[in-house]
Amino acid sequence: MVSQDHQQLSSAVICxxxxQMVTADPTISVSVLIAHIRSRYTYTTTYRKTWIAKQKAIERIYGNWEESYKELPRWILTFKHYLPGTVTDIEVGPFIEDGQRVPSKAVFHRLFWSFQPCIRGFDHCKPVVSVDGTWLYGKYRGTLLMAIAQDGNGHTLPIAYAIVEGETSYGWFFFLSRLQMFVTPQPNLCLISDRHESIKSAVRRVNSNWHHVFCVRHISQNFMRTFKNGLMKDLVTNMGYAMTQPSITYFRRQISDWSQxxxxxxxxxxxxxxxxxxxEGRRWGHMTTNLSECMNNVxxxxxxxxxxxxxxxxxxxxTAKFEERGTQAQAMMTSGLIYSNKIIENLNKERAMSNSHEVVIHNRAHSIxxxxxLVRxxxxxxxxxFKVDLxxxxxxxGEFQALHYPCSHVIAACSFIHHDYMMYVSSKxxxxxxxxxxxEEFPAIPLQSYWPEYNGIELCHNPAMRRDPKGRPQSTRIHTEMDQREKNTHPKRCGLCRNEGHSKNKCPYRPDAPNRN
Known part of the structure; x- marks a missing residue:
């Protein structure tokens, strides 16, 4: 097999x-496409050429980026027509041509949208919202902001989205103000985010009654950047997760002995x-923004x-997630179950631990x-x-207050008085x-020929957001101090022959190796 690239195997030919592969799965990785080209043409193409070919295929399938901006207003109109209750808010700027403003055109700046089933479904989720942003990798730069909730079975639920110019204070204010106004007007919600100054500034401007808390992993990351001590970083993480104030005092004393x-x-x-x-239990046990990061990966x-x-x-x-999870929950209810499998599993663990507990004092008048x-x-x-006050x-x-279901000590107390501990499980x-x-199901959107006509202004891309055409954007998340990695104890092996002691660039079995017979 010839391992080098061929000049006639251009990105157009690869496209x-x-x-067909990109049509079936637009998320297909470039490495898989390279393997496909290698098996078909017996040539190994470069990553860059294959990436460019994939972008051309995406443009063939989904249209080019400029036309996509023009199609966006019609999609918004279609959502509102066929999905009643859908919330959209778009910000545009003037379109300037030859120094003059063109009234029939506008430049895209920001977009917020949320679907009604998600808005109504949030009423039955935990009162916790995780927000985060992630880059867009296409022809034009931008950031996708998302607000994520979680149901009682541990499934994530995206409740709102926005496309903005970046994680700026204006972009976050645009997103959070619409989120509070249209999606989460409930009082005393818990909002989890990182400590980005833009988010903190936007929350202050919104002037909401949110209980704004920070992701513990981001705090430990910032701590690591400042003090460069992995052991103390772990103590900071443990300190954040601790459910009792005496535990916090213990970790704080250890950090204090190291550095004031x-x-x-x-x-x-x-x-x-x-x-x-x-x-005070507002987090429901959610200490990080992992909910948002899960959706970023999706x-x-x-x-x-x-x-x-x-x-x-x-x-x-x-829509697919609503159908799948709704059917699953209904089937479980039909089988006679009352609580989710996840909470039943957690309660079974707590009940097993309660068997090794003993109630030594009981105040009947106050249920204390x-x-x-008896066992570690x-x-x-x-x-x-432990003191238990039912x-x-x-x-x-601290588990009873933080997680909103009985801990082993509560279960032991309820068993002592022959009381059903399940009444202390949150209805969520x-x-x-x-x-x-x-x-609430999502209505289906019909063929495009049935859509209502759009007669508004023509939406155009923002030339200032054009990505540098050279090379390719970075699509792999940059690892930082908050990414904990275990040290690899196994020696590195060659990617070609799988032997130790050299890399594939110096492999003696390469077809173009100078010393190969």
């Missing part, structure tokens, strides 16, 4: 070869914004598509108990004695509530 400056750095962050023991393959196709992808993907552990818990901490839904371990974990999230 024709991979067109580090403790001062942590004390400058309001406790209620990053310490779980001080948030939409990664669509972020290199033209803008109209990206907006369409959010509709089709969330003192529960003593799986977490490895020392055995202890009326106030309180346990000294019931299958009925989970089904209510997905019960």
């Amino acid at each position: 024709e070869s991979i067109l 400056d580090a403790v001062k750095w942590l004390d400058d962050i309001p406790k209620e914004q990053w310490l779980q023991a001080y948030d 939409l990664k393959g669509t972020r290199n598509l033209p803008i109209s196709s990206l907006v369409q992808a959010t509709y089709y993907r969330v 108990f003192t529960v003593k552990e 818990p799986p977490s490895g901490r020392p055995v202890g004695t 009326d106030k839904r309180w346990c000294d371990c 974990y019931t299958l009925q509530c989970i089904f209510d999230v997905y019960k």
